[in-house]
Amino acid sequence: MGNVRKSFAFVLHVPILLLLLTVMQAGAQGYAPVIKNFGPKEYGRKLSVANNAVIQDRRGHLYVANTGCVLEYDGISWRSIPVKQGIYISALALDSLSNTVYVGAAGEFGKLSPDKNGELQYVSFLPLITDATADPGLILRCYAIDGQIYFQGEYFLAVYSNNALQLFPTEDSYHLSFQVGKSFLVRERSKGLLTISNGKKELLSDDTLVLNNGIFSILPWTGNQLFFAIRERGLFLFDPDTKQFSPLKMEGYLKDISFNDACLLNHPQYRVAISSSGHGILLLDHSGTFARKIHRASGLNTEEIRDIFTDRSGNLWGVSPSGVHFMRINNPFEWYGSRQGIEGEVESVNKLKDDILVGTSSGLFINDENPRSLFRNTELVKGHVYEVHSHFDTRTGKELISICSNTGLYIMNGNEIKKISHDIFNTAAYDPDKQILLAVGRSGIYAFAGPDWRLSHNESFSITRGLKIERDQLLSNSTVSVFFVGLVEQGVIKILLSRDGTFTAVNYDRTDGLSSGMVRPFTYRNEVLFATDNGLQYFISEDEIRAGLPDSLKGNPDYERGMFDMYTLAGKTWTQPISGIAAKQNNGLWMVVDNQIWSVNDKGEIDSTTFLDTDPGMINSIYSPDGIHLFISGSNGLLRYTDQQNITKTTPLVSIRQFESANGSFRFSGSFGDSTKIALQQLLIPELPYSDNSIGISFSSPTFDNTLPVLYSWKLVGYEEEWTEWTVTTLSTYTNLHEGRYTFLVRAKTPSGAESEIASFEFTILPPWYRTLWAYFLYAALFVLLIFISIRIASYRLKQKNVQLEKIVSERTAEIAQKNTVLEHQNVQILHQKQEITDSITYAKRIQEAILPIRMEIRKYFPDSFVLFKPKDIVSGDFYWFHHNDNISMVVCADCTGHGVPGAFMSMICTDKLNHAVHEKNILQPGEMLSEVNRGIKRSLKQAGESHAQTKDGMDAAICAFHHASNTLTYSGANRPLWLIRNGTIEEYKPTKCAVGGFTSEDQIFEQISISIQAGDCVIMSSDGYADQFGGEKGKKMMVKTFKEKLLEIATHPMSQQEQELDTYFENWKNNLTINGQVYEQIDDVCVIGIRF
Secondary structure, eight states: OHHHHHHHHHHOEEEOHHHHHHHHHHOSOBOOOEEEEEOHHHHOTTSOSOOOOEEEOTTSOEEEEOBSEEEEEOSSOEEEEEOSTTOBEEEEEEETTTTEEEEEEBTEEEEEEEOTTSOEEEEEOGGGOOOTTOOOOBEEEEEEETTEEEEEESSOEEEEETTEEEEOOOSSOEEEEEEETTEEEEEETTTEEEEEETTEEEEEEOOHHHHSSOEEEEEEOSTTOEEEEETTTEEEEEETTTTEEEEOOOOGGGGGOEEEEEEEOOOSSEEEEEEEESSOEEEEETTSOEEEEESGGGTOSOSBOOEEEEOTTSOEEEEETTEEEEEEOSSSEEEESGGGTOOSOEEEEEEETTEEEEEETTEEEEEOOOSSOSEEEOSSSOSOEEEEEEEEETTTTEEEEEEEETTEEEEEETTEEEEEEOSOEEEEEEETTTTEEEEEETTEEEEEETTTTEEEEEEEOOOSOEEEEEEETTTOOSSEEEEEEEEBSSOEEEEEEETTSOEEEEEEOGGGTOOSSBEEEEEETTEEEEEETTEEEEEEOHHHHHHTSOTTTTTOHHHHOOEEEEOEETTEEOOSOEEEEEEETTTEEEEEETTEEEEEOTTOOEEOSGGGGOOOSSEEEEEOSSSSEEEEEETTEEEEEEOOTTOOOOOOOOEEEEEEETTSSOEEOSOEEETTEEESSOOOOOEEOGGGOOEEEEEEOOOOSOSSOOEEEEEEETTOSSOOOOBSOOEEEEOSOOSEEEEEEEEEEOTTOOBOOOEEEEEEEOOOGGGSHHHHHHHHHHHHHHHHHHHHHHHHHHHHHHHHHHHHHHHHHHHHHHHHHHHHHHHHHHHHHHHHHHHHHHHHHHHHHHHSOOHHHHHHHOSSEEEEEEOSSSSOSEEEEEEEETTEEEEEEEEESSSHHHHHHHHHHHHHHHHIIIIITOOOOHHHHHHHHHHHHHHHTTOTTOTTOSOOOEEEEEEEEEETTTTEEEEEEEBOOEEEEETTEEEEEOOBSSOEETTSOTTOOOOEEEEEOOTTOEEEEEOTTTTTOEETTTTEEOHHHHHHHHHHHTTTSOHHHHHHHHHHHHHHHHTSBOTTSOBOOOOSOEEEEEEEO
């Protein structure tokens, strides 16, 4: 190959027949599932690297036969269970009925049994041997069948049941034994293959193949046939009815392999796995034909595998002198990277029959299985390979492969490879009808005509990078072929290729409806789709647009230009950022969406979880040769996915691994059960003293289906109500728990969303001694005793106190009698003074009433009117005033400062000033009257011009002068409005916003309003005492709004009735009970005047 490579560098045209022959001899046998190798670094640096057997119990825990101990793996951590120091442990078996692990070793055999703290301990069966001459020697195999446990050594065979042993001596020696269904088979030298039935040996076959050769595995096969793996002879099928052996077809070199063990697989493609010395693990398909090989090149760290086992998820475990090995074969993914021989970032992949060509940043690689790797660099293409693409040539019936790289464009055709250009090329496509290869390079687009691949035409473009070129089969015909080139930030170039190799190019961009960013064309169901940063799009051709145009626009290139639109797939418009698509079986497809792989079926249903467990890095391309296998080229390597739709997903398991108090005084190690079994559920509920009320609980899920970690959620019933959020944490701690019964619940969830059943652990925290039942009894007794003593002491003190009290009472009684005489005299004086004051105020009331106008006089001029006058005390600060002169009737409703005696004094002064204004100064205009009264009050009370005046008292008032001849009402007010009720509405006339007297200036002018009165009009004047009264259901002020609503409600009633209704409403309002259960007292004087014209 060195000479070939050297010649190619100059001649660029070399035969590759030798390369293909080398590859085809090896075949596509290399297999690279996800593999993990465990050694002392993981399970214990002081433990032996070599292991001899592996099994799994019903909890999902793995058990491995090491030296001196059995290893237990729960998916998170390893534990070692001591058996006997330095002893060679050779065999393990699981009794699924009791979930008990049985152990066979050199000169020793027994079982693992949990102690009271959940710790697995080894229990030896040697004391059960009653025959002193029986020597177990090295136990080679161990099986559990229907509750009976078989231990087989070279000169020893024993069956354990019901805590007793039955021995089966040999006349010669035993080789190995096997379990087939519920049958136990053993090869005894010089006799053949035996079975044990009803406690006796029975001969199954004495064929020379059995007598003279070592059998290393027997498995059930189709019908009642048995599968035999015989070292150095090969693989055979045995018919128990005819006693005949028939060999399975095997490649010649496989017959010389030293088989160690075999197991059945739960896999849609593979039926049997065979471990070997020197050749790793061989996989046979369902016909028994050798199919794949797992060895050092696949990722194992050894070629010698002793024992193999299929776990509950269908994955494969193996043990060897180099450790423990996990192979995720029940998984649709295979991983190829540097360990498998592929170097660099994978850009593109293509499958040609059994050959896989991979283009990377380090060159062109091809599958070529050898002891060290599954791929090798062909050394034929130097530099960075961007694309490897196979094209079927319909004329020759052969595959044509184009290779685009930064060192040139290559063509692989049959048994030769040829470099046809030195430019940098990114992508190429072939037209088989015209035998022309179109390639996109850094300098433009090139057309090469076969078969000699001469350059027929090129167009120069400044192309950042051509991502992909695709031929549109629907738009192409025998004359012109249509290609689309996807670019980076430059849109799409449509190429029209003629039969003579020349072409024209049209560039489309955002103005044509195309998404910006990266665009990659792909063929899906013979139609070209465009994967863009904004979803899937398709091209609407010029012919389609022209067909929809009116005749007037046909022929106009501005209207007939092709355009792009969003593509609807399975009833959905895809708008996610898409960088690749590939067709899959059953009319589905795979898509690269935001660097994640989505699987979409023909109904548009999306599976976005299958590929979550992978990390190909930046995905450069995806490719499917058959709709079943998907190759994902990424920066981390090459990922191969097989669409195995019938793989059964197992439900994850979860178990409590350890429960420990913070101070270490109590510890449970996770294994429920007793001396007879390892239980799946808790049998005993531990009771912890209160000093152990801070705990830690660890748990695990032995789920090996995913690379991504399992998630956990938990809660402590009796302490918290809600489950925790899902997390990868496998430890939960609680501190200072109160006494009581608790149940810890935990569940697990895989990255794909499958949830486990709930595992539980129940425990009780005992109360501290001072909160125990006996402590409460003691507290009660002490309490009763304390009460008794307290009563006796209190009784004694009470007697002594009574003596003292009797003396004090006598003394105080005399004092009180004397004081009562004095108080009675004082009370008589107070009552006399009160009566004198009351008489004075009553006399003042008569004086005030004498000053007030007689209501009959008001009714003389206003027959339909009322005056509601309710002083808060005996005398009032509110008053009303009336005067009639020359066909003018004047009415005043006034509210003087204060109430009671001070208010009455102010009302008398204000009345006097009103009389003075009318009678002496003959003022009949309301505004002028208010101004005159204002000046008179300020002078009488010495308020004028003195900022330091002692009194600032005054009056709020409304004055109306009704002109009977003209039916005109003149109004002026000082802080008190006038309400006019007409036709069911109420209108308010605003007063001048200042009082009469007090702070009001002496030259204040009060606004006067003239109102034309209609028959039936009502006017209301009121002091603020009515609306300010507290009461009602909510105990608040009535407010003007409520007062006005009441006035409108009774407006049509006669005025005398209105007076009664207003009085009743007022009394009811204030008579609502307060919070203390009492009625509200009247807080101010009330004066309301109503007149209907």
